[in-house]
Amino acid sequence: MALRAGDHSQAAMTGVKEKVLTLDTMNSSIRRVEYAVRGPIVLRALELEQELRQGVKKPFTEVIRANIGDAQAMGQKPITFLRQVLALCAHPDLLNSPNFPEDAKRRAEHILRACGGHSLGAYSISSGIQLIREDVARYIQQRDGGISADPDNIFLSTGASNAIVTVLKLLVAGEGRTRSGVLIPIPQYPLYSAALAELNAVQVDYYLDEERVWALDVAELRRALRQAREHCRPCALCVINPGNPTGQVQTRECIEAVIRFAFEERLFLLADEVYQDNVYAEGSQFHSFKKVLTEMGSPYAEQQELASFHSVSKGYMGECGFRGGYVEVVNMDPAVQQQMRKLMSVRLCPPVPGQVLLDVVVSPPAPSDPSFAQFQAEKQAVLAELAAKAKLTEQVFNESPGIHCNPVQGAMYSFPRMQLPPRAVQRAQELGLAPDMFFCMSLLEETGICVVPGSGFGQREGTYHFRMTILPPMEKLRPLLEKLSQFHAKFTQEYS
CATH class of the missing domain: 3.40.640.10 (Type I PLP-dependent aspartate aminotransferase-like (Major domain))
Structure with missing residues (x-):
């Protein structure tokens, strides 16, 4: 609310004045913006990580970020040739190093010639x-x-x-x-x-x-x-x-x-x-x-x-x-x-x-280039592992009562539909939460697993989903899927 004329002298005396930019005066379109992938559940995950670092006891020892398609944050190693060319471009003195293959050096020189001042900083x-x-x-x-x-x-x-x-x-x-x-x-x-x-x-x-x-x-x-x-x-x-x-x-x-x-x-x-x-x-x-x-x-x-x-x-x-x-x-x-x-x-x-x-x-290495074999091997290994993880995700979820997962034909996520009992839906409404947000927040608080509720992406009324990335390493993915499925069974029983 704007200051009344009589309030200006008081504001001057106290040194306190109203902010120019407030929720009332800011761009109203921005207030309507929501971005579920980094929304409230992720903010809570950050708080839990901070609490764990401070020694607060939790039912889990780490927060598992299964909410976003961030491959390298989940442990995927960068493709060597990509980083070699980038390193050479960022620090051209490395072009004299024997530790880089000649095709990476040629590519870096080719790119640098196209940059202003032959520098990535331009x-x-x-x-x-x-x-x-x-x-x-x-x-x-x-x-x-x-x-x-x-x-x-x-x-x-x-x-x-x-x-x-x-x-x-x-x-x-x-x-x-x-x-x-x-x-x-x-x-x-x-x-x-x-x-x-x-x-x-x-x-x-x-x-x-x-x-x-x-x-x-x-x-x-x-x-x-x-x-x-x-x-x-x-x-x-x-x-x-x-x-x-x-x-x-x-x-x-x-x-x-x-x-x-x-x-x-x-x-x-x-x-x-x-x-x-x-x-x-x-x-x-x-x-x-x-x-x-x-x-x-x-x-x-x-x-x-x-x-x-x-x-x-x-x-x-x-x-x-x-x-x-x-x-x-x-x-x-x-x-x-x-x-x-x-x-x-x-x-x-x-x-x-x-x-x-x-x-x-x-424009990856050509078959005649020294880096071709390694590049192809690393690329195919990543894609083959993702394919195996997509199949595993579908299999484990569909073995779980009350969860149905369509085949993960592509991309990096599963979007399973889950059944939630009426009492859970009612409790969510009492808390002012979407039912699947209530489930996902409960999952996070008890297991440390961070997934995004389907309501953040849109879904048909009366259906409930969550999005989970398939990116965790294979040795971690199966336990993660099983723990999530077990929590759903426990949650369903608790609110039945």
Whole structure:
């Protein structure tokens, strides 16, 4: 509340005045932002870790962070060649060291020549180092079976997240019934709901079909779109493939149907493809939206607008902290693309070390290079272990009464559905908590296991889930899964 005129002299005398920035005066859109992956349950996990360090007795000796896809925090070792090139670029004196292979040295010298002052400490242009964007274009072309990619349509970014928010900023406009709406999958990665809240856009939910391994159904898209048009102007459709948090991999037929739907309904497509290297299930295959769109031919190939995103944070790399990623735009209005370039220039440039790692990811050692064998062995070992952990997670949960887990076809998470007894639901309501938040908080307090409740991602009313990463080392994963399942059984019995 603002100070009354008569209060100014009193404020001056006491030296106390009201804050300029308060919850009442701040941007109200920011207050609506929620990000479950680092939300209240994670804050409590941090407090528990601090209490353990202070010697406070708990029923557990460590907090297990199974809430986030942070591979290296869970013990995954970095890929050697990636770090060798990065080290050489960061400290060029190492180029004289005999401890680095010649192909890593050649790559580092190649990248440094493209940097201002031959240094990683220099700004790059806002869309990213030209040489690296050219390498990304070659990677996309090779991935998509020869379909061309233009470096001028590729923007490097601070992870995929920054690029996603940038494209959403371009899309959002209007007020009231003309306010922009964006269709997002439910369950969804909370970046989308958080960004739309911050931008004061309308979140339009479409539900994935859990009974069909989280399938995407065009009939459900039509339902969501029809209802949304009564109160906003839907302008974009987001698809996460492979899915986060649901772990499904979309079929080519599904992608074609989605593209036809977006074209017919004049929706801009956002394809979140950051888990494209993480496909495990037999019979599943990653198909990029760019490839399918192009192969569908006219009119889709020439007219359907698309932005597709990738990152070094996931895949086999797990280089989350370096914040490297890119977006490729297809069929974007050239004038809008210029505005996108301007918007990115406000942030100066993406982190240059992240750009370096992205370059090595999209242009790995060739079969004739000395580092090829080790690189391939490390990459395949990571992906093979993730595939085994995906299968183990599904198996252990489905052996547990009251828990059902769909096959983890891809990505890095399971999203099991659990039964909660009515008394637990009632108790949660008394505490002002979502029932699955009550379960997950109880799990954390008693076992130290930190997972994220399904309510943070969205779920059908009356169903309860949690998201758990499959990243813990294999020797820790089975005990973790079993402990979680045992706690669910105990929790169910306690509230039955």
